[in-house]
């Protein structure tokens with residue numbers, strides 16, 4: 413049986429309620445909970461944008477289903493906090509593990525997600541206490557890029573080693589990203605010192621693929637780098653398009669095209685997860 417969240421209604425019709433109390437507390441309601449009792453249930457619920465509220469809504473729904481003795485799988489196309497799988501400074505939280513344990517302890521038997529940052533390959537995994545099925549959209553991105561490059565040959569490159577698994581299958585190379593310390597102020601952001609990778613790209617088309625574009629810092633520097641290497645036409649593709657601040661504008665003005673999947677709804681979502689979801 414399927415439970416579809418209102419935040420998934422761009423893909424499937426929603427069949428339970430999410431609201432907020434006047435003070436902002438989350439409200440969830442499964443209208444016909446009785447019929448789910450003891451059944452295998454797949455919950456489709458996005459955990460981004462508004463990741464903290466969305467996580468709380470997920471916990472409330474999953475606990476309801478756990479109480480009703482359901483066997484719960486959850487489809488969350490993007491897993492928030494997945495970049496905090498390592499600590500940089502002493503005393504930091506390894507939040508990726510905290511979130512995975514929270515989902516598992518609440519009652520998720522398996523999480524199905526796309527290009528989970530800390531897994532870096534497709535397949536079935538256990539991370540912390542959570543079982544995860546990780547599906548990659550890299551092939552779908554490359555397929556679409558073929559059309560964008562009018563079937564001309566193109567090189568596939570990732571902006572850092574972490575995303576190398578997205579390009580290896582296509583004979584792609586990876587640049588190396590060097591991050592510095594956290595910036596001053598309230599935003600926890602480690603600036604990018606530089607991106608290295610001296611590839612001879614003279615007259616070649618290049619597709620840069622990263623698992624996510626957040627502030628755009630990585631992708632913008634990667635585009636500059638391949639242009640320095642002589643690239644002809646440059647395309648940018650990502651699975652999870654946050655496109656924060658003015659990053660989409662900046663990318664559109666430096667690259668020939670930019671697109672993403674719809675794991676996170678965004679303005680340039682051209683690769684749809686619907687087909688893959690139907691096959692689950």
Ligand code: R5P
Pocket residue numbers: 495572574575622623624625626627628629630631
């Ligand atoms: C991190 O290693 C990820 O793979 C992305 O490269 C990174 O999160 C992108 O962030 P931003 O767009 O802020 O550079």
